[in-house]
Amino acid sequence: MLRMLAFAAVGALMAPRFAEEPEAMVFGAVIGAIAGVVLLAPLRWLLWLVNAKVRKEHGYSGIRKAVGAGFATFVPFAFLAVVAEIGFGWDALTPFAMAGLMAGAGAAGLEVARLGGHRILNLVIGVACGFGLSIVWTMVMVMVQEAHAFG
Amino acid sequence: MADPRTVLTNYIDDLAWPAALAVPALAFGLLFLQSGLDLDRSGASDGIAGLALLGVLLGVVVVPVTALVAWILVLPFDRSRSLGWAVRAFALAYSPALIYGLCGLIANIVLGWNTAVAFGVTGVLWAISPLFAALREMSGDRRRLSLVLATVVGAAVLAVWAVAVGA
Numbered sequence: 001m002l003r004m005l006a007f008a009a010v011g012a013l014m015a016p017r018f019a020e021e022p023e024a025m026v027f028g029a030v031i032g033a034i035a036g037v038v039l040l041a042p043l044r045w046l047l048w049l050v051n052a053k054v055r056k057e058h059g060y061s062g063i064r065k066a067v068g069a070g071f072a073t074f075v076p077f078a079f080l081a082v083v084a085e086i087g088f089g090w091d092a093l094t095p096f097a098m099a100g101l102m103a104g105a106g107a108a109g110l111e112v113a114r115l116g117g118h119r120i121l122n123l124v125i126g127v128a129c130g131f132g133l134s135i136v137w138t139m140v141m142v143m144v145q146e147a148h149a150f151g
Numbered sequence: 152m153a154d155p156r157t158v159l160t161n162y163i164d165d166l167a168w169p170a171a172l173a174v175p176a177l178a179f180g181l182l183f184l185q186s187g188l189d190l191d192r193s194g195a196s197d198g199i200a201g202l203a204l205l206g207v208l209l210g211v212v213v214v215p216v217t218a219l220v221a222w223i224l225v226l227p228f229d230r231s232r233s234l235g236w237a238v239r240a241f242a243l244a245y246s247p248a249l250i251y252g253l254c255g256l257i258a259n260i261v262l263g264w265n266t267a268v269a270f271g272v273t274g275v276l277w278a279i280s281p282l283f284a285a286l287r288e289m290s291g292d293r294r295r296l297s298l299v300l301a302t303v304v305g306a307a308v309l310a311v312w313a314v315a316v317g318a
Binding site for chain 1: 156276298313
């Protein structure tokens, strides 16, 4: 629940970069919450694929719970992004979101390792996925800025 | 940065207090030094060296204070970790901030970039993950409590920096 709220908060903060209408933030929050579910799917799937022992002992639900628990690390980053953007008026959503995605994905890999998976392998997969997610984030932000600049 | 909990549980007991506190002192010193350089570039600096010294001072003071408050708050849940352990863990949590600070200072001086937010604040953000790990150790693995406390500590540190440099 907290994780969903965190993704929704980041979506709401991102929305004004797409559209200036006030209701855009609500739409952004919904998209953010959906993105939070969709973006974690490849990470869950990869960790499920490489952890035969964990898969056998805990099933897919065990991996799903571990990834969710690890990605709770994203929550403080999202909250601080809200504080920075609304409280301090900084334009700092991208570094906060990128750091949060990488920290969350790395922690998710470690949580799966804690269930009995290979420590280094799961950590590498988590960090690599986090890196991939943060690149996707940056590309989206750049595309939005370019669309605004030329639109 | 990737696996802070293992580092905390395996190596922290061998570390002396002063060595641990040198990490946030240097990390905050570098963050405030970059803030001073950025402000100086925009013509709004009150003194670069003064800001850097303030950063060192805040690093030595703020981190043990936040560790003390967090340690007191988790006492009802778990007493297995001492106050000294908490201070050392909180101090070491700023190791990524120190690395980011060094990289930021190089970019600031060599390339002339404004790096206080891009490198400095990002480095402070990377402290959240180890803080979360330390708080989980201190609270008997109470995840939600640790999450809330890590968030509050992160927000407090950012607020201190923002107020001190007028960001």
